[in-house]
Amino acid sequence: MSVGYLTHPSFSKHAMPGYNHPESPERIKAVWNALDHAQLTPRLTAIEPVEATREILRAVHTETFIRLLERLEAENRPVLIDQDTYALPRSFQIARLAAGACVRGVEAVVRGDVHTALAAIRPPGHHATPNNAMGFCLLSNVAIAARYATQQLGLERVLILDYDVHHGNGTQDAFYDDPRVLFISTHQSPFYPMTGHLEETGTGAGVGATLNVPLPNNTGDSGYQQVFEQIVWPAARRYQPQLIIVSAGFDAHWADPLAQMRLTLAGYDQLARSVLNMANELCGGRVVFVMEGGYNVTALGSGMRNIAHRLLGDDDFDDPLGDAPPSHEPDLSALVAQIVQLHRLG
Ligand SMILES: [Zn+2]
Secondary structure, three states, rough: OOOEEEHHHHHHHOOOOOOOOOOHHHHHHHHHHHHOOOOOOHEEOOOOOOOOOOOHHHHHOHHHHHHHHHHHHHHHEEOOOOOOOEEEHHHHHHHHHHHHHHHHHHHHHHHHHOOOOEEOOOEEEEEOOOEOOOOOOOHHHHHHHHHHHHOOOOOOEEEEEEHHHHHHHHHHHHHHHOEEEEEEEEEEEEOOOEEEOOOOOOHHHHOEEEEEEEEEOOOOOHHHHHHHHHHHHHHHHHHHHOEEEEOOOOOOOOOOOOOEEEEEEHHHHHHHHHHHHHHHOOOOOOOEEOOOOOOOOHHHHHHHHHHHHHOOOOOOOOOOOOOOOOOOOOOOHHHHHHHHHHHOOO
């Protein structure tokens, strides 16, 4: 199985000087090291990312917002866009490269140049809305790639599955009225950015094509499994996607410093296996995994490594962190039943 691999040395150059920000270059370095350590890098098919053009960005982002980022590029100093989100003079260029990596990954998979693809990128993207940067994100990477798939590659149904611990509000906003993308998000709730309520299901022609699964703190491997079996699988089967793009965030891992969920690396591996099975059953195996959050760099590095193993068809599995400390897992039955009824998945 050929696996496209998209990354770039520039992804380690977006860094807030003199400030220990969780969205740091150490994250991408951990991924590179984990893939190198497992001797995976030479087995992946390197695809050189190119910066997403202004025209490609404009298919998701507003002119006003792009001009703002261009002005930041002309500043000769780091800028805080909000209290979480920084930009340096080079950051917009690096973000264009991250978005462009997703676009090229999607293009390579849809054209059949590779079977699947893995994008190891930063800054992350799923909080960036059409007109705003926020939550460490500058450009809405996955949304830009999905829009490219529908507008330029002729796809009619793309599934975006976002299992980052935070709600992908930016991705949701980009497709809220667009039935050509089914957006499914599992996220800790209530939690940053305080969106992703189950009642948010889309608008206009997009009604029903946004599916939010807001999960209580301490949801772990079995809870996520239940959500995949009872919600994600039936929704995906009904939608019949032609391509699956995963917003793969590792901040739902129990050791993540920013969130309070309890997925283990074994649980994450189950999710990746499930997505691969889904892609094989529904869309000829066409799937692109895109790195989003994840602030325990060991969980992030090993998690990305495990995805690469799975895409390559290996049985190898790496877990230096092990099980979550003992705790009570919440019962999701009522929540799941409510979402099944709301989206008529029963
Ligand atoms: Zn996140």
